[in-house]
Amino acid sequence: xxxxxxxxxxxxxxxxxxFGTRGVDSVSLDEIAREVGVRKQTVLYWFESKDAxxxxxxxxxAAELFVVIDAAVRSASDDPLERIDSIVRAVFRPAVRRPAxxxxxxxxxxLDAGQADRLRQRVEPLVARAVEYLGREMAAGRxxxxxxxxxxxxxxxxxxxxxxxxxxxxTVGWTADAAGLRKLRDELRGFLxxxxxP
Amino acid sequence: xxxxxxxxxxxxxxxxxxFGTRGVDSVSLDEIAREVGVRKQTVLYWFESKDAxxxxxxxxxAAELFVVIDAAVRSASDDPLERIDSIVRAVFRPAVRRPAxxxxxxxxxxLDAGQADRLRQRVEPLVARAVEYLGREMAAGRxxxxxxxxxxxxxxxxxxxxxxxxxxxxTVGWTADAAGLRKLRDELRGFLxxxxxP
DNA sequence: ACGATCCTCTACCAATTGGTAGAGAGACGC
DNA sequence: GCGTCTCTCTACCAATTGGTAGAGGATCGT
Numbered sequence: 439x440x441x442x443x444x445x446x447x448x449x450x451x452x453x454x455x456x457f458g459t460r461g462v463d464s465v466s467l468d469e470i471a472r473e474v475g476v477r478k479q480t481v482l483y484w485f486e487s488k489d490a491x492x493x494x495x496x497x498x499x500a501a502e503l504f505v506v507i508d509a510a511v512r513s514a515s516d517d518p519l520e521r522i523d524s525i526v527r528a529v530f531r532p533a534v535r536r537p538a539x540x541x542x543x544x545x546x547x548x549l550d551a552g553q554a555d556r557l558r559q560r561v562e563p564l565v566a567r568a569v570e571y572l573g574r575e576m577a578a579g580r581x582x583x584x585x586x587x588x589x590x591x592x593x594x595x596x597x598x599x600x601x602x603x604x605x606x607x608x609t610v611g612w613t614a615d616a617a618g619l620r621k622l623r624d625e626l627r628g629f630l631x632x633x634x635x636p
Numbered sequence: 637x638x639x640x641x642x643x644x645x646x647x648x649x650x651x652x653x654x655f656g657t658r659g660v661d662s663v664s665l666d667e668i669a670r671e672v673g674v675r676k677q678t679v680l681y682w683f684e685s686k687d688a689x690x691x692x693x694x695x696x697x698a699a700e701l702f703v704v705i706d707a708a709v710r711s712a713s714d715d716p717l718e719r720i721d722s723i724v725r726a727v728f729r730p731a732v733r734r735p736a737x738x739x740x741x742x743x744x745x746x747l748d749a750g751q752a753d754r755l756r757q758r759v760e761p762l763v764a765r766a767v768e769y770l771g772r773e774m775a776a777g778r779x780x781x782x783x784x785x786x787x788x789x790x791x792x793x794x795x796x797x798x799x800x801x802x803x804x805x806x807t808v809g810w811t812a813d814a815a816g817l818r819k820l821r822d823e824l825r826g827f828l829x830x831x832x833x834p
Numbered sequence: 835a836c837g838a839t840c841c842t843c844t845a846c847c848a849a850t851t852g853g854t855a856g857a858g859a860g861a862c863g864c
Numbered sequence: 865g866c867g868t869c870t871c872t873c874t875a876c877c878a879a880t881t882g883g884t885a886g887a888g889g890a891t892c893g894t
Contacts, residue, residue: 445871459745459746460661460746461659461661461662461746463658463659463661463662464661464662464746466851466852467853468850468851468852477872477873477874478852478853479853479854479872479873479874480872480873482852482853482854483870483871483872486853487853488851488852488853544742544800544801546801546803547657547800547801547802548658548662558803558806561807562807565807565808569808582826582830584823584826584827585819585823587808587809587810588805588808588810588819588823589823589827590808591798591801591804591807591808591810592794592823592824592827594797594804595793595796595797595798596790596793596797598797598801599792599793599794599796599797600790600793602745603742603744603745603789603793603796604745605744605745605752606789606792606793607786607789608756609756609763609789610763610767610785610788610789611785612785612786621783621786622786625782625783625786625790626790628782629782629787629831630831632780632830632831632832632833633827633828633830633831635830643842664880664881664882665881665882665883666880666882674843676882676883677842677843677884678841678842680882680883680884681840681841681842682841684883685882685883686881686882686883
């Protein structure tokens with residue numbers, strides 16, 4: 439056991455960042471290898487092809503997101519608006535600190551069907567639970583009524599969109615310092631809260 | 637004047653679609669040429685490099701969006717929620733019919749700084765007007781108060797996100813038929829309306 | 835009829851892509 | 865000491881990338 443992370447993990451980490459920020463197709467194996475400090479053939483030793491590497495990366499991202507969201511969902515209070523609040527806060531931190539995470543999710547539509555399915559399968563349980571939850575709270579009159587699935591998709595789109603498009607934010611004069619982040623987070627919370635309130 | 641569009645326009649149209657759906661880096665000049673029914677060198681005759689082509693495509697997208705949005709803004713009623721409604725309706729149609737349009741916008745963060753700036757410059761006046769408008773209506777108490785710039789960005793993120801991520805929608809069981817489109821549009825209108833209402 | 839301009843073509847090119855083949859260094863049990 | 869297994873390396877490869885050079889066919893005004 440060494441002090442530095444094993445090569446395979448370092449390859450995965452670098453790939454998440456590069457794929458997520460620049461897109462899978464635009465990043466070469468050579469580039470990943472350079473980032474890790476190794477030769478391309480070492481990458482191909484750990485992942486037999488680029489496709490296999492993409493699979494590995496998607497698995498890793500799904501797992502990371504699952505942990506974060508699952509924890510937020512479990513630990514939150516009873517009021518649905520409070521719960522959504524806490525999910526936003528939980529997801530917001532990793533999302534803006536590592537835009538690559540959600541960036542990769544966003545990239546799914548550009549992957550081939552097999553890989554898209556693979557990722558969808560990983561995320562499915564989370565989505566199903568969220569949709570079910572929204573439906574229940576709507577029925578109880580604690581959330582604005584609507585199609586739970588589409589509302590979930592809209593909330594996801596808002597969060598992902600805002601986290602993966604710093605350019606759009608910069609266009610309206612936003613800056614990525616600590617104060618800016620806090621303000622963005624609070625504005626996002628208010629936005630979603632208002633969108634979902636009954 | 638011929639019955640078919642001139643080559644240059646056909647190259648632009650094909651490029652918008654391909655760049656927008658698959659990403660600029662993933663689409664080769666050969667592919668665009670094949671789509672248009674011409675050789676790569678013809679593409680390079682009309683646009684001296686791939687970068688120049690990207691510039692042309694961005695200009696075209698900005699112009700198309702400008703027309704659509706500008707018309708919607710001008711023709712709408714006085715009530716800000718109604719106005720936003722009509723903008724959503726106006727943008728929704730081209731957005732879901734040609735996801736490439738917004739997909740390209742979304743891709744800006746992956747372009748180099750020069751091209752991003754170019755596009756930002758084109759969109760700037762639209763954004764400035766929107767932000768100013770939101771600020772005015774907030775002050776008048778006709779919209780929920782908040783940072784007009786960030787609210788504008790959040791609305792944009794919601795719309796763009798939902799239009800460019802059919803995968804996310806499919807995960808919640810949505811289908812892209814006529815009924816699905818109508819339902820999605822109405823749900824989006826309700827979502828934004830509720831998010832922005834005072 | 836004739837040159838000029840517009841447009842598309844064939845023929846290349848160097849660099850980069852994902853991937854193969856296989857050598858060699860180090861740690862391990864025996 | 866010796867083979868085996870793990871890991872990273874050098875050396876290639878065919879295909880594709882964006883781009884250059886320049887030929888040749890239309891269509892035009894004159």
